[in-house]
Amino acid sequence: MIILRIENLNVFYGDFQAIRNVSLEIPQGSVVSLIGANGAGKSTLLKAVSGLQKPAAGKITYSGADITGLSPDKIVAAGISMVPEGGRVFPRLTVLENLLVGSYTPKARKKRNTLLEKVYELFPRLAERSRQLANSLSGGERQMLAIGRALMSDPRLILFDEISLGLAPRVIKDIYQRIKEINRTGTTIVLVEQDVKRSLKASEKSYVLLEGKVVLAGRSKELSEEEVRKAYFGL
């Protein structure tokens, strides 16, 4: 079953077209990666899905419902959550407050205690620091908090934007381990990455973007690193 379907999507920033006729399908329960260089349009694609950027044309369907152009709060309520690039935790709120803000939608608010328990189980470090201000956390901890906060809305689909940017390799490995665990509970995952090797390893399906277009797609196992690199650089 396809949980998210994007058909012929076009997104502009002013006169600049960031996404050109992109179509893709995310199967329910899978991990899918979007690979591409800086400026290839990966982040814009995620923004269009999460409602932060309005597409000019095309259709986004989630669980069979058309969600094109809906506002971000409606999209979160529908069950799509995003971990933005750099985490963007709320620096002047405590760890616990950050997580509670994550469960802002009415549906999530009712389940907030169970959700909180799950997040603390996944990231025990956050439980230890729950009373600390978010801006006192280390880079890795902030990323954990951002993921935890996204989980607090009880999503069925999570979009991760450049999750490993600026983190130490050991931390990245740890975070990918957690993402795998999140996926195991049935949550669908979309990863946006620049690191080709890691993306292929972590996902079942991959799309390579270049200059706003999908230039390569396939099952991650069947794609060779060489082939993906070529598509990535447009060679």
Place this chain on the structure above:
Amino acid sequence: MLQSVINGILLGGLYAVIGIGMSMIFGIMRLTNLAHGDLMILVSYLAAVTISLFGLPPLLTLVLVIPLMFFVGFVIQSSLLNRVLGKGMEPPLLVTFGLSIILQNALLIVFTPDAKTLTNPLATKYFALGGNLTVPVIYLLDFLMGLAVIIALSQFFQRTYLGRAIRAASDDEGAAQLMGISTKRIYSYAMGIAMVTAAVAGVLVGMTFTFYPYTGTQYLIIAFGVVVIGGLGNMIGTLVAGMILGLAQLLGAYFFGAGFQLLFGYVVLLVVLAVRPQGIFAR
């Protein structure tokens, strides 16, 4: 002089309530509401009308003006200000300036330029402290109400979903949207709450001083002073800032005559602005 110090400190509580709504709005959406003082004076007039219609004691008018002003704030934000936010500095500033002009002149047309006050028995009562010193009951009430508003507001920001969402939106608007927070609606609620504080301030000012259609400007500057001196989202800073301004005014009046009371508040504010534009209590 000690009497001026007592009065100045007590008055600081009232000034803190006058400023806290503006401080909130400035902190949350970087909006300077130039109509804040006039909206407050609008409340003073509304309270006067309520009193003459229903014969309520002044403090009880809060039951009516608080919900009314929440609604007014919500509507102003959603119908006017949300449309100009994020379009640079001038448009929001000029829209609120326009609002200020409209309010002042509407008050002038409806209520005439005559001075008004919310007559109440407290205004003339004193506690004697001995040695000629007294505590005016109305100033004490101002101080206690100010403290109550500040405590209530900080509890609201700490403990409620809406309060946390407002703080989240002021930290990072985009990230807040990703949490399912409709930031525009949050801003409307925030303005509603700021107007609730203005409602309390308006009634207290009306009970403590005389007011005219144009007095809003005077209180706008006090509110701005509280924002600048107290720093944003800093509740204790806000209270201390109110006291500093209250003291500056009353000591100015003590040394140079009543006519200079306002001038001293302004001068202190200008000095602070020049020396520490980021505010004394800014983090």
Place this chain on the structure above:
Amino acid sequence: MGALLLALLTMPLWAAQYLVLVFMLVFLYLTIAQMWNLLAGYAGLVSLGTQIFIGLGGYTLAVLTEYYGFPVWLGVLFGGVVAVLFALVISVPIFRMRGVYFTIATWIVAEALLVFFSNWAYVRQGMGFFIRAAYKLTTDQLYYAALFLGLGAVVLVYVLLRTKLGLGLMAMRDEETAAETAGVEIFRSKLACFLISSFVVGLTGGVFYLSQVFIQPYAAFGINWTIAVVFMVIIGGIGTIEGPVIGAVIYVILQQYLSEYVGMSLLILGAVAILVILASPAGIMGTVQKKFGFALLSPRRE
């Protein structure tokens, strides 16, 4: 253009005195609108303190002519000088403030002056002055003084924007990042604009109070001056030279018709200004420029 200029120059010869007086007002308001536009529209300095310099200009004139027997026009000139000196003094603190802080500081200075002047015995507190030296001036003399200021202001801004200073300011408005690198130069340009506009507004205050013959602090340092300039520039079109001209004509006409209803006219001004900001923030001239690519005087900002 030439015919219009000729008509304006000869106006007292053929027009009724009422019309001459109305045009005198148009020129005075156009001058201060042009100066506010120079600050807000080009230098990025939104001031709510036009009345500071109107009041100082007017009071300098009043004091010098009443107490020291100065000739009126010298009094007007000194009004401009006092205004620019005061601007220089307050620029030290207020140019340390940015954006909104600058804006509010100008308003606070104006309010402080209002309170100070209404308590200052030397200027007869709130009672005000009759400027008796102005009694013998004719309408024509006042008209030509106003015309000189109005045309002067337009020419001044026109020339200023074509100098290095003006071009730098416009580059700053259009591309903030590029301008950040030239911080000191931008600071100087802004300060220059602030001083120039203070001087011209000071002169305008002098001429205005020559025509009024009576000055008192609540009017001279009142916020109504700022309301007027904001209205004129917003309606006419901020950041254009033609805008303040159009705005001044509209403002003075409205003022003539609405002068009987004191509060109502200001209320309408406020409401119209808000509507324009919401519906068409470029004002009349900005909208015309965008639609027809027509610009008589304004350098293109794109």
